[in-house]
Amino acid sequence: MSDQELSPRDRAVLDLASRSWPGPGARDRAVRERLGMSPTAYLQLLNALLDDPRAAAYAPVTVNRLRASREQRRSER
Structure with a gap:
């Protein structure tokens, strides 16, 4: 893997x-089953x-959508 490629785990997180x-329960269950990590670890990795x-x-559409959502949450604080 070159430095320019995401790891398979990073691609799976984005997918x-x-x-x-x-609902959040379905996502959390999928995170545990498919990625073998806690929902908290998933969200921390996704945020990074x-x-x-x-x-x-x-994944430009996903990243841009989540960035906009994150910025909106930050501006509401």
């Missing part, structure tokens, strides 16, 4: 983030990926 879920240009290149 999971791109899906819509009927939003600042990674490689993630934006891999």
Whole structure:
């Protein structure tokens, strides 16, 4: 893997983030089953990926949507 590529785990996190879920329970269950990590670890990794240009290149729609959502939450504080 070159320095320009995301790891398979990072791609899996972004792929999971791109899906819509009927509720947080379904997403959390999928995170545990498919990624083998806690929902908290998933959200921390996903948040870090939003600042990674490689993630934006891999999944631009997902990253831009989540960045906008994150910025909106920050501005509401």
